[in-house]
Amino acid sequence: MQHIAARIASRTKLRDHITPVLKEIHWLKVKARILFKVLLLTFKATNNLAPPYLCSHVEPDVKERELRLNQQYHLKLQNSRPIFHHDCSFRVAASREWNKLPVETKQSPSVDSFKLWLKTYLFHELYN
Numbered sequence: 001m002q003h004i005a006a007r008i009a010s011r012t013k014l015r016d017h018i019t020p021v022l023k024e025i026h027w028l029k030v031k032a033r034i035l036f037k038v039l040l041l042t043f044k045a046t047n048n049l050a051p052p053y054l055c056s057h058v059e060p061d062v063k064e065r066e067l068r069l070n071q072q073y074h075l076k077l078q079n080s081r082p083i084f085h086h087d088c089s090f091r092v093a094a095s096r097e098w099n100k101l102p103v104e105t106k107q108s109p110s111v112d113s114f115k116l117w118l119k120t121y122l123f124h125e126l127y128n
Contacts, residue, residue, distance in 0.1 A: 002030055023127045032122045035097060042094040043106075043114045046073070057091040058098075073106040074099050 003018045010021050022029060028036060044050035045058045061074040075095035098106070105121055108114035 002027070019127075026123065028119065028122055029126060032126050036118060036122060038090065038093055039097055039101065039118055040111075040115065041090070042075075042098045043108070043118075044111065045094070046075070046098075049111065054090070058094055073103070 002022075006012075006018060006021050006025060006027060007014065007016075010025055012021050041050060041054060042058060045054045046060075048055055059076045061076040075098050077092075077095050077099070101118075102121065105114065105117040108117055
């Protein structure tokens, strides 16, 4: 559906490749959009802007001694079952993907600035 909408929005032909079209109209692919939503919920949960049940699923990674990582807003990685290669639960995916983000993105002062940084980061990761 995203490809059809992109073709309509950009007036491209059916046989043209879709990736350059998505890049041109500055749209993220579906997997990146899902990741965007997960990371946005994680940002809100780490800043107590999400419902309490989501806030309880993210916890900062605090070490006994002070490390540089503690100042970079890392989350404690949750254990998942070894049977599954990629656990899709919010608790596991949120901490795993959050820890991959650059520090300046995690330190955004507001939700709007976080969205801007995050979309720029995901767009760069996806198309470069």
